[in-house]
Amino acid sequence: MPPPERSASPATAWIVTGPTSGIGRRTALELARHGTVVLVGRDLNKLNEVEAEINARPGGHAVSVVCDFSDIPSVRRAAAQIVALGLPLAGLLNNAGIMTTRADRTAQGWDLSFTTNHLGPFTLTEALIPHLPEDANVVFTCSGVEDPERKPAVTAGFRGGRYISAEASTRGEWQPGGSSKPGFDAYATSKQANLATVLALARETPKLRFFAVEPGFNPGTGLGRDANAALRFLAKYLLAPLAPLIKYWSTPKRAGRLLAGVLTSQSHQSGVYYDENGKPMLGSAQVRDAAFSDRVVAETRALLAQVPSDTR
Secondary structure (H helix, E strand, O other), rough: OOOOOEEEEOOOOOHHHHHHHHHHHHHHHHHOOEEEEOOOOOOHHHHHHHHHHOOOOOOEEEEEEEOOOOHHHHHHHHHHHHHHHHOOEEEEEEEOOOOOOOOEEEOOOOHHHHHHHHHHHHHHHHHHHHOOOOOOEEEEEEOOOOOOHHHHHHHHHHOOOOOOOOHHHOOOOOOOOOOOOOOOOHHHHHHHHHHHHHHHHHHHHOOEEEEEEEEOOOOOOOOOOOOOOOHHHHHHHHHHHHHHHOOOEEEEEHHHHHHHHHHHHHOOOEEEEOOOOOOOOOOHHHHHOOOHHHHHHHHHHHHOOOOOOOOO
């Protein structure tokens, strides 16, 4: 299990992305026991709902920052707004993510899943690293579907991460031999890039602690929100109640408690990947190759350096 949590302190602030539903919302509510929660998401109305729920609690305090993770300038503005709040930042949870069932594009023309799940969180993390104190924790919500040897993922139709390069990923181009299901290669590759980021930054930035968490299959989340109504109904009302009884499955409440625990832990380790039970696990053989994870980070930085700075 992750190390003991730090004691709650109103003088600390925890950043959580994607906090308006599912795992992110549960995590934000858990983090409210540890200090101020900075809620980062794209829907202001939904952010305000979670903020109001936290602020209504005795001693609860939350603030909202609007951010569209599919839009790099929006992420940069959000990072600047977080810094401008002047709060004593204590840690960052990169939880925001999507899984589309088709090859959707951003306004810029980039693959929507890869941009939202990897490029956006990477941009936010890099912008905030200089403002995080020594030994602060940075956590990424990852997924075992990046591993082509993970049997439950293969059974579900995934074929692991199919990374070619950062630029190829923005074009929706993946290594051959991937999934026959639309959107699966994009999602698995974005999660592979998340895990590569954790492992590479753990080596590169020893003043901070980087962690990855596989929260388990959570049928009660809004991750697949573009699925048809019948599938959403099946996931929410038939599969979700069974989750606690099935290996590799979990619930938003349980996953939220795990993510909050890792984010607030006092661990002196870094680069650890936890499974849905809070036990260390291994990623794919490819992502564990330091040369590969370093290449993902280097190519991501080079790609993002080409995105013009926002002048607004």
